[in-house]
Amino acid sequence: MSRQLPADCFSEIFEYFENDKVTLRSCLLVNRFWCELSVKILWRNIWSFIHRSDIQLKIFNTLISCLPNESKQLLSKNGIFIPTSSTWKSSLFNYASFCKVLSIHEIDQMIKRVLENHQFAITSPQSLDYNKYLLSQEILKMFMNEISSLKSLEYYSERSKNENIMFVHLSETKNCLKDLTKLKCSSDIYSEFFFQLSQICHNIQSLTIEFKDIISNGLIDLISLQNNLKNVTLKSEDKDGTEIIVSSLTKFSSSLTKLKIKGYYIPLSFIAMFTNLQELVLSLELSGFYDFNQLQYVNFPQLKVLKFLDEYPEVEVMIKFLEINGKNLNELYMHNNDKILNLIIAKFCPNLKSLFTIFMDDEIENLKLILNNCQYLEPIKIWCGDYYLNEKDFLEVFAKYSPKNFYKLEIFYAYKVSLEVPSDDLENFFLSWKSRIPQKPLSLIIIDKYSDFISLKVNDENMKIIKKYMKMGIIKKFKLNDLFLSRNLGIWSMD
Template sequence: MVCQLPVDCLNEIFEYLEKNIVTLHSCLLVNRLWCKVSVRILWRDIWKSYIPSRILNTLIACLPNESKNLLRKNGIFISTPTLKYPLFNYASFCKVLPINEIYLTIDDFLKIENFNTPISLLRVRNHVMTQEIFKMLMSQITSLKEITYYLNVHDESISNNINFIYFPGTKECLTNLSELNCGSNINSEFFYQLSKICCNIQSLIIGFGYNISNGLKDLISSQNNLKYLSLIQYYCSADWLDIIPSFTKHSNTLIKLKINGRNKYGSLSFIAAFKNLQELDLLGCCTSQEFEVLQYVIFSKLQNLKFSRECPKIEMLIKFLEINGKNLKEFHVPNSLHLLDLLDINILCPNLKNNRY
């Protein structure tokens, strides 16, 4: 007689396979119990591991009959296999919501099925289908962990109208949201409503577009335990000076900071407020002028320091390392900074485990 491992034991084993998609997929095929356990893990972040069109077909199959009928009334064709309700409630397993990925997948789906349909009608159908998919996700997902939402640069008028904040179940779904990756120019109402629901975001990545929605300040200020902040400055990005006070409110909790792109509207002196930083990553944004204030700031917990593409003057860097090098474990500077070869870096940073310069 074959001995069957308990569900709890299987679950603990499969958790180690979360990033091994091929092996995890093989577990689906062993038997129903293995399938039941592994499918929950596989679907947490399903958009990274499966073909988007197949994921969408599965989500359509999960839609309630009321939503499927609404799609038909709006001229959206649903194939026969999709009409059958699936073996599992796959939507309930999702923990990551890539809004852009879903929107673009629906857009491609409709263009294939309706290649002769006018663009204006496709937009209407896209909106209807997107809303029904998100309505289902909000009602079925018990605790969403991550959202990614950037405007579609090719058609911002559509993607900026994606709004699921008012759907039933949204509050319960988003209360424990811990990661948000978003554009600064998402409509303000989205940020306003999100700030009322999500107060425990720990990781926030913001790509600065041509403007900054007023609601973004509210969202940032409403967080209680922000630990990781990443600011991405695009070529034609807006002035972000007004939003800096919202960041510095989290000076006690923030431990990781990454800035990608030059701050065209002011210095990096606001970084000095984050005295508990453990990781600081400055990508293409740190000239000597911008680093002038930071060279004297004490970051007693700093362990990882990284400069990419640009670096302050060698004397400024030495002053900074004299103050903060003691606890550094990783240190990266551009390869062009050959002057560091003249230094005994181990004297300034005695605990280095990894360095590249």
């Protein structure tokens, strides 16, 4: 006789599928209990689904059906037709209460598209913006009333014409936003928004700011009133006003653990105060590193993740920085093609678990050196084609020299290539992988913007070999751009 798992065990299991939307949607169809568990997770952040117009309309209709009667009556009086209960299916769940993330922009855009496409009956003589404003206010009022504890709020003024949506003044807002931990906003949101938020929210841990021409006075107050800010992202294309925000962050010199900077004109020397940083991500043009040299002698003893998404500082500066901080790094992302830096990575970053760096076609020995010296590596991302590594050469090197815990190889084809890995060589690579001790299933990810030129794809025999070793369990996952083969599924599917 089978035993039924306790409800809390099911809940814990379903949490593991939070990022697997396909599986969660399948669980909706099993029974009422599974459906309820799945819906709660899927609706935490519905804005990740909303970019498809058909799903967008369904979400909109669901939200409208959840509106209280007084909101429906208000909209009807203003010429926005809400179907009566006899023609409108009642909601199975209180969907709005499940939301933990709100995006003012996505709400605004969703309503705008529905109204523009005449997917909702409107008899009002008022303008589109006015009708959009009314709907936005009533939907946000419902969210404020039904969500017991919102975790994340996104509000960018330039992405919405309704810049002065005053939902923060609603009486229900205080309870809804009291536990807010994540805020993404532009610097020019009207000051009253920040003033109201400052009275409610004191435990924001993650803050993203997009700098605009105006820095609202209330933004500085909001930052200063936080207790434990840990994660900050700054995006700027204008130097005006960035200094005052940077200055307001000094209060969090010991608590801040993650910092990301994207854009221009933000001075980097202030980073030195955050000695407990665990993650530093910089997405800058070369000119943006003009004062990074002031950081080359700073010790960040907790730094585990370092990413340069675009350009990187001068090689001499990076050498000194990695000499001091490289030994602590677990993850390094450097969009570089400098042979000296690759040697420095091998020398000063022995504890790396994840690496992206660029090897030129004559750097196969540098790749060996990194694989030998960085014995904790698990995934690595490399480029192939033209001036970069040859497939056949690096596959041989990976089979022979990759560390024992290595499990994921990601290949990016930077240019159109006509290279082909001979089937015998590919088979030998998988045979070598099979004989590794310990033997860990391999994930092979291939990304190519010139999809017709992927060498593994154009060789049908290679694809047969890949499927063969997936069945054997040697390959756990093979991904080709947006498509992947899963050993568990055994079919082509969407990632």
